[in-house]
Amino acid sequence: MAWFMGIDIGSGSSKGVITEDGKLVAYHVLPSKANYRVVAQKLRDELLAKVALPPGDITYTIATGYGGGSVPFSNQQVADIRCCARGISNIFPSVRTVIDVQGMSSQVIRLKEGGQVINFVVSEKCAAGSGRFLEVIANVLRIDLKDIGPLSLKSKNPITFTTGCAVFGESEAISRVSEGISKEDILA
Incomplete structure (x- = not known):
């Protein structure tokens, strides 16, 4: 069994998932607060409690988002554009354009088959x-x-x-x- 965790620390909300052998088994959403490290840890604790796992059973953790660099237990930080593209492609394989409205910005992502990013634009100029x-x-x-x-x-x-x-x-x-x-x- 392989358990993976994904943590997205956004400017407005923080999201997390745990998958087991590629299947979603737990997710949780929390409002992001001033201390992203605290939010990341609370999110991790909530996710692990949902599947009754100790932290050591997680094979690999990826962090992303505005505060992704503040996730001390992650194995890797990945750009949110790549994570969004991959996630959407897994759920909706035929999608070729993604509009992601975030707390402090918006982005439009063009995809190839398989979730590979062709191009993207990000708007951070104004709320x-x-x-x-x-x-x-x-x-x-x-x-x-x-x-x-x-x-x-x-x-x-x-x-x-x-x-x-x-x-x-x-x-x-x-x-x-x-x-x-x-x-x-x-x-x-």
Whole structure:
């Protein structure tokens, strides 16, 4: 039996998985805090508890993400673009384009068959293109983050924001709500 652990310490949330012989057997998600080492250790402890394993039974651990360098027990750190490409390719083999909206940035990855990265672009210029912006808009609209996609698909008259800035975007969303524009149209 071969047990592997993957730890992704992101700027907003931290994720972890354990696989046994290539099959997912445990996963856990925690909010990332100021101390990535502490979050990594807590994530590891939670994962190991789910499968009742001691740390020594893990064959190999890979760390990735914004705080991936802060995972003291990892055997290797791998760029998040490679990890994302490989993971998506394993779950959805026919996918050739990945859009990854992270806490502080967004990236678009083009893939070959087998999950090999052809090209990618990363946007880190402004929170407007990040998961944080989606959280801000969800808060303005008083909805759960998970409801953004389904609600946006119900739009009848999508509006266009006049700004690409997260700070001004929040103000504009508040104004649109006060104008009576529907949540669905704001989200679309």
